[in-house]
Amino acid sequence: MKNKVLILTGYYYPSIKAGGPVRSIINLVENLSNEFDFYIITSDRDLGDCKPYSNIEVDKWISVNHAKVYYTDPTKLKMSKLLSILKEKDYNVIYLNSFFSFKLSILPLFFVRMQLLKPKKIILAPRGQFSNGALGLKSIKKNAFIRLARFFRLHKNVIWHSTNILEKENIIKNYNSKIDTVIANNLTRNYKELNFEKQLTKTKGxxxxxxxxxxxxxxxxxxxxxxxxxxxxxxxxxxxxxxxxxxxxxxxxxxxxxxxxxxxxxxxxxxxxxxxxxxxxxxxxxxxxxxxxxxxxxxxxxxxxxxxxxxxxxxxxxxxxxxxxxxxxxxxxxxxxxxxxxxxxxxxxxxxxxxxxxxxxxxxxxSNQEKDIVSYKRLFSNENCYE
CATH class of the missing domain: 3.40.50.2000 (Glycogen Phosphorylase B;)
Incomplete structure (x- = not known):
């Protein structure tokens, strides 16, 4: 039986405004759906939009490109509703895609600390939020939350997903050196069969x-x-x-x-x-x-x-x-x-x-190398589980 992986992310397909994190998760699902059953909770609208996507059913699980997706209005996603959705199924892994998101990262971790949720594994991918450049924007607010999260041990037993050694070093430097960090490079689409076909005039000057x-x-x-x-x-x-x-x-x-x-x-x-x-x-x-x-x-x-x-x-x-x-x-x-x-x-x-x-x-x-695929299989497996 496949492990059930629940992904919480601010934006997913068909978003075109939210950038790389959307692409990362789409590629993840496309490359690993044969190994894992993916469930995704996400916004029913694109970044900055006031209206939901057209032709997408909301507040129910629907099949979207090898995953089950639950689109919902983020402004109406109250604590009780989120907890209800999270408890609908027995997930092996909960995969968070932001350190600072209140509803899609902080609240689920709070539920786990209160033992309202008991997944075998929680993984947090901060998606570059601990880089010096990112922390330099709205730094007072971000640094205050980091201190609070450390004080309350909000991320106890969380496995941190870094996409490269630099991100791992940034997390350790800016959050805590005593964390469990796994490096797995972001996956891409499969480009191995793509051919070079560029024909563009180039003149000096x-x-x-x-x-x-x-x-x-x-x-x-x-x-x-x-x-x-x-x-x-x-x-x-x-x-x-x-x-x-x-x-x-x-x-x-x-x-x-x-x-x-x-x-x-x-x-x-x-x-x-x-x-x-x-x-x-x-x-x-x-x-x-x-x-x-x-x-x-x-x-x-x-x-x-x-x-x-x-x-x-x-x-x-x-x-x-x-x-x-x-x-x-x-x-x-x-x-x-x-x-x-x-x-x-x-x-x-x-x-x-x-x-x-x-x-x-x-x-x-x-683009996708076998070692990267193997890293994700290990990340979403039952290895390194905590009680």
Whole structure:
């Protein structure tokens, strides 16, 4: 009999605004549904939306892409209702996908501490929330809760899921060194049979750059725009993603208005997941100076779209220059970032084609590896259970 795994997450399919965590869970279900029965409790609407998704039944379990999903209005999800849903089935594993979510992380842990729930295993994936960049935003409130959680031992017997060694170190540094932490890299779609098919004109002196991410301080679009301020080359900067923070976007617009005429910026709104690869194939370089990522699905997708990348050194994607697929750079050095943009501007068609194919092959090589699948099988098994 398969283990029953209950996933609590703020957003799930068909969300297109909530970014990488949604993709992580979709990929998890797609890759492991033969091994485990997945149940998902999530919001009935997308990030920032006031209305629920159309054509989705709410407040009942429905089948969605190899999982049973319970969509509900988060504003009406009271403590008694959540406890009732959680107790409907005897789950082997409860998998939480946020450290700070009150309803979908803190309350379930409270139920367990009060012995109202007795799963064999509880796993918490903080999804990059302990990175220095993430904790630097609303730091007073976040640090206060971390201290309270430690004091009340809210996370006693919880297994922490880190997607890489850096995230593990951040959790230990910012929360507690005496925790049980398991590393399992985020899974991707299966790209092993994908072929390189990018055909994009590249002339010296011009460049098409693409950004695909949420418009939020964490993603650091403002610095990317400021870096372009000093460029003398003909650059088109295509921006895709939901405006999650309107005041931050206003700051970005202020910079966009004073950019030199050789820089063209296009904001293209929200992009559906099935359109991402097409967009990447029509741009030369992916640009994301994020303050922190526990994985970076957009980076993985960019490489598979044949886009070499210029990213910050705050992601697991490191030492990219040694693979000749781009750079992971310090956010403290705008001049170096500008130099790498100029490098791409000056590439010829032949030089770009070679680098583009290398990016694709590297992205394909780094997609689902057997060791990652095995790590998740162990994570969701009955091993390391507590009484």
């Amino acid at each position: 011009s460049l098409k750059i693409v950004y695909i991410s949420r418009i939020h301080p964490m993603k650091n679009l403002l610095q990317a725009l400021n870096v372009l301020m000093n460029s003398n080359d003909n650059i088109t900067f295509n921006i895709f993603g939901p405006i999650e923070d309107s005041s931050y976007w206003d700051e970005c617009l202020t910079v966009i208005k004073v950019l030199p005429k050789n820089i063209t910026v296009n904001y293209n709104g929200i992009i559906n997941n099935d359109e991402v690869n097409k967009v990447l194939k029509s741009n030369h370089v992916f640009f994301l100076l994020t303050l922190g990522e526990n994985f970076g699905h957009a980076i993985s997708e960019a490489l598979l779209g044949g886009c070499p990348v210029i990213i910050s050194d705050q992601t697991p994607w490191r030492n990219l220059n040694s693979e000749n697929v781009g750079w992971d750079l310090s956010l403290e050095n705008n001049e170096e970032i500008s130099e790498k943009i100029d490098f791409f501007v000056q590439l010829s068609q032949l030089e770009y084609n070679k680098m583009s194919e290398l990016a694709f092959l590297y992205g394909q090589k780094e």
